[in-house]
Every structure is written in C-alpha cells, then in structure tokens.
Amino acid sequence: xxxxxxxxxxxxxxxxxxxxxxxxxxxxxxxxxxxxxxxxxxxxxxxxxxxxxxxxxxxxxxxxxxxxxxxxxxxxxxxxxxxxxxxxxxxxxxxxxxxxxxxxxxxxxxxxxxxxxxxxxxxxxxxxxxxxxxxxxxxxxxxxxxxxxxxxxxxxxxxxxxxxxxxxxxxxxxxxxxxxxxxxxxxxxxxxxxxxxxxxxxxxxxxxxxxxxxx
Numbered sequence: 001x002x003x004x005x006x007x008x009x010x011x012x013x014x015x016x017x018x019x020x021x022x023x024x025x026x027x028x029x030x031x032x033x034x035x036x037x038x039x040x041x042x043x044x045x046x047x048x049x050x051x052x053x054x055x056x057x058x059x060x061x062x063x064x065x066x067x068x069x070x071x072x073x074x075x076x077x078x079x080x081x082x083x084x085x086x087x088x089x090x091x092x093x094x095x096x097x098x099x100x101x102x103x104x105x106x107x108x109x110x111x112x113x114x115x116x117x118x119x120x121x122x123x124x125x126x127x128x129x130x131x132x133x134x135x136x137x138x139x140x141x142x143x144x145x146x147x148x149x150x151x152x153x154x155x156x157x158x159x160x161x162x163x164x165x166x167x168x169x170x171x172x173x174x175x176x177x178x179x180x181x182x183x184x185x186x187x188x189x190x191x192x193x194x195x196x197x198x199x200x201x202x203x204x205x206x207x208x209x210x211x212x213x214x215x
Contacts, residue, residue: 015058096210
C-alpha cells in the first residue's frame with residue numbers, strides 16, 4: 001500500500017516488503033528518522049510486491065525472504081523482470097549459504113540481517129541507491145564458497161525435499177513416478193555434489209545450509 005505523508009525534498013524513496021506489521025512499523029519509524037530517507041510504500045504479501053512497486057516506483061526496496069504468496073526471491077525476480085534497474089536489499093532473519101546465494105542471484109544488491117545496526121542499515125540504503133552492491137566480507141566469503149558447489153537439478157531438489165520429510169526410497173519413487181534404482185542414482189549424485197556419505201548427512205547438510213527448509 002502507498003504511504004500517505006508529507007514528502008521530504010529529494011529523499012531516497014523506500015518500499016518495505018515484510019509480513020510482520022510490527023516490524024514494518026518499527027522499520028518505517030527508523031527510516032523516517034533519517035532526513036534523507038522516506039518510506040513511500042509497504043506490503044506484507046509477496047504477490048503484491050510487484051503491483052505496489054509498479055504503482056510507487058521506489059528508489060530502494062527492503063525485502064524479507066519468507067513471505068505469504070510467493071517468497072522474497074520470487075518477488076525480486078518478478079520486480080526485476082519488469083524493472084531491471086530495481087534496487088533491492090534483502091532484510092531477513094535467515095542467513096544460510098543458499099538463502100544468500102539465491103538472493104544475490106535474483107538480483108538483490110545487498111543482504112542484511114534484521115539485527116543490523118540502524119546506522120549500517122541507513123548507510124546501506126544510501127549506497128545501494130548510489131548503485132553499489134553491498135555485501136559484508138563474511139557473507140561475501142560464504143557466497144564464494146557456495147558458488148563452488150555444483151547446482152542441483154530440480155529432480156534432485158525434489159528428492160532432497162522428500163528425504164528431509166523422512167520418506168523411504170520406495171515412497172520417494174512412488175511420489176515422483178520413479179523406480180527405486182533411479183531414486184538411488186539421484187542420491188548417489190546428490191551425495192557427490194554435497195560431499196556427504198549418506199542420507200542422514202545429506203539431510204543435515206541441506207537443512208543447515210538452507211538448501212531446503214523445514215516448513
């Protein structure tokens with residue numbers, strides 16, 4: 001929705017996308033306390049993000065990753081498909097390697113956690129608005145490590161998702177219309193890509209690194 005308030009002269013116009021209204025309210029107050037920043041729109045739904053962006057054309061978007069409708073990464077992709085120059089900062093509580101990787105791959109210009117100090121958040125908004133990509137040294141190292149891991153196919157992701165739900169090879173095969181030998185072959189490839197030895201290690205690795213989520 002659009003924010004109705006007095007316009008600040010030459011302020012950086014910020015849009016908030018987060019499904020927690022209390023957090024949005026606090027974040028809006030923080031941003032409005034800066035003389036050169038202003039919140040012009042907000043939404044708590046991933047599906048609405050593109051329409052709200054289209055209506056308000058903000059300078060910078062603060063985007064959570066876990067949203068109703070569609071997730072933050074999908075929302076970023078939708079916005080940047082129509083507005084390639086959109087500048088998005090991911091602001092989230094999730095900091096797994098895969099979340100960072102997917103966010104940056106989708107076109108996010110920065111990745112911050114919600115406990116980021118106020119002055120650092122404001123500085124990042126200004127830097128991203130100026131066209132810079134901002135990533136801490138720690139997150140940059142983790143991103144580089146993630147980029148070295150081979151990509152998983154969609155079918156391998158499906159198998160992995162069912163694994164963490166405790167499904168047997170037979171159950172996985174039945175759900176995905178695969179024979180058990182094919183399921184075993186997928187696991188063999190998965191183990192090699194993730195550098196693990198068995199199903200248990202694969203499940204732990206996938207959850208710890210955010211490849212799949214227990215939702």
